[in-house]
Amino acid sequence: MNGRSTPRFLLGVGAQKAGTTWLHQYLGRSPRVDFGFVKEYHVFDALFIDDPVIRQAYLQRRINDIVDPTRVPGLDQLRLLRFLGDPAAYFDHFEKICRRRPIELTGDMTPSYAGLPTEALRFIRAQLEQRGFAVRVVFLMRDPVERCISSVRMRLRLAQAERTRTEEEATLAELYASPGQQMRTRYDLTIERLESAFDASQIHYGFYETLFETASVRRICDFLAIPYLEPDFDKRVNVSRTDHAVSEPLRATVARAYEPVYRFVAAKFGHEWIERLWPSSRYVRPGMI
Amino acid sequence: MPKTFLLGVGAHKGGTTWLHDYLKGRPDTDMGFLKEYHVFDALFIDEAVIRRKFLQQRIKDIVSPTRWPRLDQLRLLRFLGNPEHYFDYFQRLCRDPRVKLTGDITPSYSGLPIEAFGYIKQQLEQRGFDVKVLLLMRDPVERCLSATRMWMRHSRIERTAESEAARLAVFHQLPGYRLRTRYDLTIANLEAVFRPEQIFYGFYEELFDQASVRALCRFLGLPYLEPDLAKRVNESRTDHVLPDALRAEVAQAYAMVYRAVGERFGQARVAALWPNQRFVR
Numbered sequence: 001m002n003g004r005s006t007p008r009f010l011l012g013v014g015a016q017k018a019g020t021t022w023l024h025q026y027l028g029r030s031p032r033v034d035f036g037f038v039k040e041y042h043v044f045d046a047l048f049i050d051d052p053v054i055r056q057a058y059l060q061r062r063i064n065d066i067v068d069p070t071r072v073p074g075l076d077q078l079r080l081l082r083f084l085g086d087p088a089a090y091f092d093h094f095e096k097i098c099r100r101r102p103i104e105l106t107g108d109m110t111p112s113y114a115g116l117p118t119e120a121l122r123f124i125r126a127q128l129e130q131r132g133f134a135v136r137v138v139f140l141m142r143d144p145v146e147r148c149i150s151s152v153r154m155r156l157r158l159a160q161a162e163r164t165r166t167e168e169e170a171t172l173a174e175l176y177a178s179p180g181q182q183m184r185t186r187y188d189l190t191i192e193r194l195e196s197a198f199d200a201s202q203i204h205y206g207f208y209e210t211l212f213e214t215a216s217v218r219r220i221c222d223f224l225a226i227p228y229l230e231p232d233f234d235k236r237v238n239v240s241r242t243d244h245a246v247s248e249p250l251r252a253t254v255a256r257a258y259e260p261v262y263r264f265v266a267a268k269f270g271h272e273w274i275e276r277l278w279p280s281s282r283y284v285r286p287g288m289i
Numbered sequence: 290m291p292k293t294f295l296l297g298v299g300a301h302k303g304g305t306t307w308l309h310d311y312l313k314g315r316p317d318t319d320m321g322f323l324k325e326y327h328v329f330d331a332l333f334i335d336e337a338v339i340r341r342k343f344l345q346q347r348i349k350d351i352v353s354p355t356r357w358p359r360l361d362q363l364r365l366l367r368f369l370g371n372p373e374h375y376f377d378y379f380q381r382l383c384r385d386p387r388v389k390l391t392g393d394i395t396p397s398y399s400g401l402p403i404e405a406f407g408y409i410k411q412q413l414e415q416r417g418f419d420v421k422v423l424l425l426m427r428d429p430v431e432r433c434l435s436a437t438r439m440w441m442r443h444s445r446i447e448r449t450a451e452s453e454a455a456r457l458a459v460f461h462q463l464p465g466y467r468l469r470t471r472y473d474l475t476i477a478n479l480e481a482v483f484r485p486e487q488i489f490y491g492f493y494e495e496l497f498d499q500a501s502v503r504a505l506c507r508f509l510g511l512p513y514l515e516p517d518l519a520k521r522v523n524e525s526r527t528d529h530v531l532p533d534a535l536r537a538e539v540a541q542a543y544a545m546v547y548r549a550v551g552e553r554f555g556q557a558r559v560a561a562l563w564p565n566q567r568f569v570r
Contacts, residue, residue: 066351
C-alpha cells in the first residue's frame with residue numbers, strides 16, 4: 001500500500017456507552033491515524049443484523065437521510081448509502097485513505113457491530129485482508145447495569161425528554177431487556193462470534209472502568225502498533241450522567257437479566273477482577289459468579 | 290365500498306406479468322407506476338444474501354456515480370426508507386372514484402416470512418383496504434426451466450439444449466430458486482396470516498382460459514372483461530428438449546412441493562396439470 005508497514009484496520013465493535021468515542025478521538029489525534037469522515041460508518045449493521053426490526057431501523061435511517069424531500073442530502077450521507085449499496089466501495093474508501101497519506105491506522109468504530117452475526121464478521125475480515133490490511137478488533141465492555149443506565153440516559157438526553165429519576169427508571173424498566181439493549185449488552189454472545197471469526201491475536205478486550213488509565217491506553221496503542229501519546233483523561237465525551245441514583249431493586253433486576261454476561265465475563269477475565277470492576281455483579285447470585 | 294389491494298406473491302414465471310397487464314388495461318384499476326415494487330423482499334427476507342441483493346439493487350439505482358437517479362427509483366427507495374409512504378401511495382391512487390383495485394405483484398414476495406405478511410396486512414387494513422392475495426403456481430420443473438431460460442436470455446448467453454440443461458442442473462438448487470419454487474412454504478406462511486377467503490390459488494397451466502380469469506375477477510370483486518388470451522409476455526421458451534434424467538432430478542428436489550400441492554388441490558388435478566409429477570418417487 002504505502003510501501004511501509006502493513007496498515008492496520010481498527011474494527012471497533014462497541015460496546016455502546018463504553019468509551020469508544022473517547023478512544024476514537026484519542027487515536028485520531030495521532031498524525032499516523034486517519035479514520036475518514038465519520039466515527040461510526042454503520043454499514044454492516046444495516047445489512048447483516050439478524051433481528052429485522054433493528055436491521056431495518058439502521059437501514060431506514062440511512063435511506064431517509066437521502067430521500068427526505070425537505071433536505072438536500074450531504075455528500076457524506078450519499079457516500080454512506082453508497083457503501084450500503086456496494087460494500088466494495090466501503091473497503092475501497094479505506095484503501096484510498098491509506099494511499100493518500102502514509103498513515104498506519106484507519107478503521108470504523110460502530111458500537112452496534114457488537115450485534116453482527118459471524119458471517120458478517122468473516123466477510124469483513126476477508127475483504128480487509130484481501131486488501132492488505134491487518135485487522136485489529138477492539139471490544140470495550142462496561143458493567144451491564146451501568147451500560148444500560150447510561151444508554152437510557154443518552155436516549156432521554158437526545159430525545160430532549162425530561163430527565164427526572166422517575167423518568168429514567170421507567171425508561172430503564174421498559175427497555176433493559178429490549179432486543180436493542182440485549183444486542184448491545186450480551187458481551188458473551190459478541191465474544192463468541194468475534195472468536196469464531198478472528199484469531200485471538202486480532203482481538204483486544206478492554207474495560208470502560210479502567211480505560212482512562214495510562215496502562216490501558218498503552219496496551220491499546222501496543223495492540224494497534226502505534227506510538228503512545230499522553231491522553232487527556234479529563235476529557236469526557238457524550239456524557240449522559242445525572243445525579244439520580246437508580247434504585248437497588250431495579251439495578252438487581254437488570255443485573256439478573258444479564259446474569260449470563262456477568263458469568264461469562266468473570267469466567268474469562270477473572271472472578272475477583274470482575275467483582276471489583278463491576279459492582280452490580282453482586283446482584284447475580286451472591287458469591288456464585 | 291372498500292377498495293381492493295391485490296398482493297401478488299408469485300410465482301416467478303407463473304403468469305404474473307400477463308395478469309398484471311390484463312389488470313392494468315382495465316378502466317377500474319390503477320396499479321401505479323410499476324408491476325413489482327420490491328419493497329418487502331429487500332426488508333424482510335430471512336435469507337440474508339437474497340435480501341441484500343434486492344436491497345442493494347435499489348440503492349445502487351440511486352447512488353450510481355455515473356447516472357442520475359430516475360424519479361421512480363427515488364420513490365422506490367423512499368418506500369424502503371419508510372413503508373408508510375408505500376401504503377400512502379396506494380391509498381392516494383384509490384382516491385379516484387373510478388379505481389376499484391390497486392396492488393403490487395412482486396413474485397419474490399413468495400419468500401416473505403410470516404411477520405412480513407402480518408405487517409403488510411395490518412398496514413393495508415388500517416387504511417381501509419380489502420386485501421386479496423394471489424399465488425399462481427406452475428409445475429416446479431417448468432418454472433425452474435423457464436427461470437433459467439429467462440436468465441440466459443437476459444444475460445445474452447447462447448441457448449442450446451446443453452447450455453440450458455447444464456445451468457438448470459445447478460440453478461434449481463440455489464436459495465433464490467428454492468424461495469420461488471417452495472409453494473408449500475409460501476402457502477403455509479400466507480395461511481398463518483390471511484383468512485382463506487382472502488387468498489386465491491391459481492395455476493399457470495390453466496390461467497390463459499376464460500374460466501380462470503372469470504374466477505379471478507370474481508375473487509377480486511371486478512366485473513369480467515374479456516382478456517387477450519393469445520398475448521404472451523416475458524416469454525423465454527425454446528424448442529430444446531430437456532432430458533428426462535434432469536427433469537427427474539429437479540422434480541425430486543421439489544418432491545415435497547408436488548406432494549403438498551397434490552394433497553391440497555387434488556392428486557388427479559395436479560398430475561394432469563403438472564406432468565413432471567410422474568418423476569417424483
